[in-house]
Amino acid sequence: MVPTKPRLGRKEPNILIIGCDYHPGFQQIARVDTDTGEFQEHRLEHSLEAEKFYRGLKEQGHKVRVGMEASGQARWFERLLAELQFELWIGDAAEIRSKRVRKQKTDRRDAQLLLRLLLEDRFPRIWVASWENRDVRQLLWHRHRMVQMRTRLMNQLQAVALNEGVRRKKGLWREAGRKQLETFTLAPWASRRRRDLLEMLDRLTPVIAELTQAVEQEADKCPAAQRLTTHPGVGPLTALAFVLIIGEAERFRCGKQVASYLGLVPGEESSGDRQRLGHISKQGNKLLRFLMVEAAQVTVRSDPGWRCKYFHLALRRGRKIAKVAMARRLAVRLYWIWRKQWDYEQWKQFGPYAGQPGTGVGVQSNTE
Numbered sequence: 533m534v535p536t537k538p539r540l541g542r543k544e545p546n547i548l549i550i551g552c553d554y555h556p557g558f559q560q561i562a563r564v565d566t567d568t569g570e571f572q573e574h575r576l577e578h579s580l581e582a583e584k585f586y587r588g589l590k591e592q593g594h595k596v597r598v599g600m601e602a603s604g605q606a607r608w609f610e611r612l613l614a615e616l617q618f619e620l621w622i623g624d625a626a627e628i629r630s631k632r633v634r635k636q637k638t639d640r641r642d643a644q645l646l647l648r649l650l651l652e653d654r655f656p657r658i659w660v661a662s663w664e665n666r667d668v669r670q671l672l673w674h675r676h677r678m679v680q681m682r683t684r685l686m687n688q689l690q691a692v693a694l695n696e697g698v699r700r701k702k703g704l705w706r707e708a709g710r711k712q713l714e715t716f717t718l719a720p721w722a723s724r725r726r727r728d729l730l731e732m733l734d735r736l737t738p739v740i741a742e743l744t745q746a747v748e749q750e751a752d753k754c755p756a757a758q759r760l761t762t763h764p765g766v767g768p769l770t771a772l773a774f775v776l777i778i779g780e781a782e783r784f785r786c787g788k789q790v791a792s793y794l795g796l797v798p799g800e801e802s803s804g805d806r807q808r809l810g811h812i813s814k815q816g817n818k819l820l821r822f823l824m825v826e827a828a829q830v831t832v833r834s835d836p837g838w839r840c841k842y843f844h845l846a847l848r849r850g851r852k853i854a855k856v857a858m859a860r861r862l863a864v865r866l867y868w869i870w871r872k873q874w875d876y877e878q879w880k881q882f883g884p885y886a887g888q889p890g891t892g893v894g895v896q897s898n899t900e
Contacts, residue, residue: 551646552600553639560639562647583612590616599650601625627656659783665776668750672773675743676819682736685729692726747772760866762876765831770823774866777820781871787864794821796860812856828858
């Protein structure tokens with residue numbers, strides 16, 4: 533359905549509203565001039581044709597608002613619109629998809645749907661992190677991928693040692709274990725493989741150390757991350773990732789919303805009197821979800837209260853579910869520490885369990 537007459541929730545003279553169905557190689561747009569009501573559609577190839585089109589709108593003196601679904605591979609487009617001082621609204625792709633009524637799906641229909649949502653003030657706009665925030669996230673992702681590569685290399689070298697009857701686990705990476713690994717008599721290509729794996733491992737280790745130091749420096753610059761590191765089991769990497777990916781604590785009304793945002797709540801398919809909870813949704817940022825599970829396991833090892841809770845859950849539901857449950861609990865606690873601007877000691881003194889029997893913290897009775 534082609535919109536013929538714009539209906540705006542607020543009057544903004546002489547502005548172009550553009551619904552953009554973005555693809556890696558092109559974009560299909562539907563636009564309306566709110567001053568004249570003129571409607572047009574275009575297919576713009578990336579990136580020269582699209583850049584020429586938007587720069588032409590700037591030269592004509594138009595104010596422009598572009599709405600598009602959240603997607604990847606659009607950083608150059610965001611930079612272009614920011615340079616031209618055009619508004620860019622990023623929408624929740626799942627919610628936009630739910631507003632599609634027709635079963636016929638084409639690029640033109642998608643662009644028209646985005647335009648109609650913009651005109652009717654029903655566009656599900658989402659929060660977008662700043663450029664500085666996203667750049668530091670690249671540091672976290674880069675280090676994470678480097679660590680994954682190192683783990684794969686180490687696993688392959690462990691397999692080489694196991695094939696030679698040596699099982700040293702972490703001891704293989706100490707000086708004696710490394711020498712033993714290098715002295716194995718192997719076939720020519722197996723020996724070449726071992727040498728190449730060791731060389732790549734030696735190159736990755738200082739790179740990861742450098743990236744780890746950069747993460748610690750970025751965490752030192754962030755007061756919120758410093759407060760989060762006071763919690764047992766939470767290091768600079770987890771604290772910085774939590775602050776960067778959550779963005780602003782005020783975006784969430786409660787800890788349950790944070791857990792849902794990170795995909796640490798179960799999926800649900802209930803109807804009537806029947807309630808069915810499934811596996812966790814795994815929606816949201818998978819890096820932070822991974823870090824939450826890792827940090828929760830460290831917290832369990834260092835905090836007696838968490839250890840007791842973890843083993844209680846593990847006996848009832850199994851270790852895997854218990855780990856995720858503790859990760860969810862940690863995410864909620866970090867959210868409230870951040871939002872209240874407390875450190876861990878203040879949380880123990882003023883948190884929700886303060887003053888309860890057996891906690892050893894909070895208001896003490898003066899009666900004897």
